[in-house]
Amino acid sequence: MRNALHLVLLALALPLAAQERVLTTALEVRSLTPAEAASGIPVRLRGVVVHVEGTSAVFLQDETSTAFFRMAPRVHPPAVGDEIELTSKTRMGLYLPGLDDTTFRLLGRRALPPGIPAQFDDLYFGRYHYQRVTVEGIVRSVQPRMPNKSLLRLAMGSRVIDVRIERPPDDRPLVDHRVRITGLAAGLINTPRRQLVQPYVTVIDWGEVEVIAFAPPAADAPLVSAEELLAFRVTGLGEQRVRIEGTVAAAFGEQVFLRQGEQAFAVRLARPVALALGESVTVVGFPSMERFSASVVDAEVLARAPGAPPAAVPVATLDDLYGRTGDTQPGKYDGMVVRVTGTVRDVFTGEDGVMLLLQGHQRTIQVRAPAGGAMPVAGTLVRVTGVCQVETAVFGPGFRSDPGLVSVRALAAEDVELLRTPPWWTPRRLGTGLAVLAGAVLLAGLWIAILRRQVARQTAALRHRIETEAALEERQRIAREFHDTLEQELAGVSLRLDALATRVADEKGRALIVASRNLVTRIQTETRDLIGDLRDPAEAAGDLAAALAGVAARHAAESGADVRFTPTTVPPLPAATVHDLRMIARESVTNALKHGRAQRVAISLAGGEGRLTLRITDDGGGFDPSEEALGKRGHFGCAGIRERARKLGATVAWQSAPGAGTTVEVVLPLAARTDGGGVPSSRDLVAEAG
Secondary structure (H helix, E strand, O other): OHHHHHHHHHHHHHHHHHHHOOEOOHHHHHOOOHHHHHOOOEEEEEEEEEEEEOOOEEEEEOOOOEEEEEOOOOOOOOOOOEEEEEEEEEEEOOOOEEEEEEEEEEEEEOOOOOOEEOOHHHHHOOOOOOOEEEEEEEEEEEEEOOOOOEEEEEEEOOEEEEEEEOOOOOOOOOOOOEEEEEEEEEEEEEOOOOEEEEEEEEEOOHHHEEEEEOOOOHHHOOEOOHHHOOOOOOOOOOOOOEEEEEEEEEEEOOEEEEEEOOEEEEEEEOOOOOOOOOOEEEEEEEEEEOOOOEEEEEEEEEEEEOOOOOOOEEOOOOHHHHOOOOOOOOOOOOOOEEEEEEEEEEEEEEOOEEEEEEEOOOOEEEEEEOOOOOOOOOOOEEEEEEEEEEEEEEEOOOOOEEEEEEEEEEOOHHHEEEEEOOOOOOHHHHHHHHHHHHHHHHHHHHHHHHHHHHHHHHHHHHHHHHHHHHHHHHHHHHHHHHHHHHHHHHHHHHHHHHHHHOOOOOHHHHHHHHHHHHHHHHHHHHHHHHHHHHOOHHHHHOOHHHHHHHHHHHHHHHHOOEEEEOOOOOOOOOHHHHHHHHHHHHHHHHHHHHOOOOOEEEEEEEEEOOEEEEEEEEOOOOOOHHHHOOOEOOEOHHHHHHHHHHHHOOEEEEEEOOOOOEEEEEEEEOOOOOOOOOOOOHHHHHHHHO
């Protein structure tokens, strides 16, 4: 706990300490972390201006190192060699810490300090970034850069660095001379990551360039053959230029390919020269290892003479450009003009022309060609004439280097000859056709499936409608027969009993006749109720709610008890289902009023989760469900309710106790299919509703 408190106090004290701290040397500024530099620490420095970039960036060097700051707008910067004293605060620059909000005063003039001797790696890793350094090397080329500036390319061993000079090119012939240059180490910065991408040295004027070893004239440079380029030599080849001769086999601006006997090599000119194919040329330049083979770079043409262009070398297969297994000269065609045949695997177009991917037996090559020729398609057999170039190298067995990726650069658009076009049924077209056919079959299958579902739905709806109409017609027929036969006969029996009662004088006989008369009257009532049920429009329409409302209203009117139905919305049901549920409710209400002597009866419906629940609750005397619900001899009410529920595929349960009322609950699954009077599925319900 004590350590944590100490750390918190230290963290709170750091900003205050940073504000009280004043930096007095350039090395202290360079040593700050990005977070410290961004905190704006006060700085007071005294030193000499060693470089001014344009009119804004000023570089100041003291006895320890170098710091830089930017001038405020419309403030004239100091000159190189001015000794100044400045007051500023730190900020984080693109690569290293710098200064901001700077004010200065001139103290006088001083000689510039000597440069720090630096090698290429010192510049590459940013060790002396924004410091005055001295480098040595061989001048590769000198070219104009922007208005009134120059670009000198300096070879420091095997690496080449740019030297930017703030003056036009000098009259001195510096190419191939060894020079010593003093200037400011700088470079291109990867701004988001603060990384040094490419170092360079910036120089005030040509006075900072000192020749320390003169090169021989170009015509006196050592003459070498193509076989000797970067090949083993006891004395070595050296860092300076060589002369080499050859015949122009291909030319692409600054890059030229020369042929010398059975050897070929590339030459990169310092300045573009228009060379004709077949010209015999002598060039002077620096040997350099390119991707796979040695070449001559930063070259100049010393002599040229017309001649016949060398013939293209025929190559049997694309695989031969890489070299076959056991080949003692893999990549021997690098730099040569070859003629090869292959099948187009793919085609790409871009700003530089067309790129083809040719397929051989085992390998592929890239072909670059100018735009304007016939555009081949995949599968076309073509013959290409162009320069073979090994783009990458890979490790072979032992100490050997093998070609990794080979390309051919066509000299002109006409050098890509179409030998045989592919058949119309290419793999792509065949695949497209099969895809279209598969899509059509899939759509047809879907259409057939949808049509079958519609036919099945309509068939089920029609079957259900026919069954419903047939059942309704049968119910009406039975109702008519009951009315015309049984009800009429019962009325006749009732009239005869009335007549017989007036003629019988015996009290016992008269009582028996009255009892018989009451029985016939009750049978007539039951018959009328049955006929009414058969003709109930709610059952025919599948309206369970209306049917249950009728049951409640009838029992309330006949018994005087409080029988209520809570209205709710349920989907239309088949007439047979409505009838059975109505009869279950009617029997339950009758039992509650007759046997339980209930005063209040509630009928309710509830739907959800694919089922329908019918509940009849009363406040009657109740009973023992374990005995009464199983049915007694001569009492079949509960047994009838159970049979009707089983017919519907529903479950029924009684919840009751003596003196505690009774609840009858019927649960009907709506998702079940019906066959011969069962519960319909939701699809059947929708079809019936339609």
